Amino acid sequence: MTALLRLSRLIDRLNEFVGHWLAWLVLAAVLISAGNAIIRKLLDTSSNAWLEIQWYLFAAVFLVAAGYTLLRQEHVKIDVILGRFSKRTQVGVEIFGIVFFLLPFVVIVIDLMWPILARAYVSGEMSQNAGGLIRWPVFAIVPVGFALLGLQGVSELIKRVAFLQGLIGDPTVKRVHGKSAEEELAEEIVAHQGPGARK
Numbered sequence: 682m683t684a685l686l687r688l689s690r691l692i693d694r695l696n697e698f699v700g701h702w703l704a705w706l707v708l709a710a711v712l713i714s715a716g717n718a719i720i721r722k723l724l725d726t727s728s729n730a731w732l733e734i735q736w737y738l739f740a741a742v743f744l745v746a747a748g749y750t751l752l753r754q755e756h757v758k759i760d761v762i763l764g765r766f767s768k769r770t771q772v773g774v775e776i777f778g779i780v781f782f783l784l785p786f787v788v789i790v791i792d793l794m795w796p797i798l799a800r801a802y803v804s805g806e807m808s809q810n811a812g813g814l815i816r817w818p819v820f821a822i823v824p825v826g827f828a829l830l831g832l833q834g835v836s837e838l839i840k841r842v843a844f845l846q847g848l849i850g851d852p853t854v855k856r857v858h859g860k861s862a863e864e865e866l867a868e869e870i871v872a873h874q875g876p877g878a879r880k
Contacts, residue, residue: 696748696829699748713735729808730812
């Protein structure tokens, strides 16, 4: 079990790293959206590529951060009934959900998406919109995001089994962070601008 817990920590670190850097895509999407709106209003011109890159960035944040969201215990849970049972029962139900629902769902989505991605890559499929972008990069986001979600599912499974064996504390407790993602991103921006930006 020690080796599995070490694997769980590695997966957690991977999704923590991915989630941390995905926050920059939110900023990029906002800047592109604002720039596109300003150019459209001032110069009465626009490009479908600018609109589509916003969709690509949103898709990346939403899908690739799914594993990070699971790591932080931020997925929606309906605990009306389950919350009345003991913690061990709750963890047992979550193990059942991970093994019989989450992990098979991840495998099915990746399996269904892979041929679509391969076909788009080989054919060089482009957006049907004039001036639109090539499609395969956004298709690739789906298997990447689900792979990270599946890995985090494995990590959460390991932690829950370890909890039932009395090896670790409750893995279902949300990780407490003093700052929101927005506050962390704002601090990162200021830190990268250097000391003069704080004045």
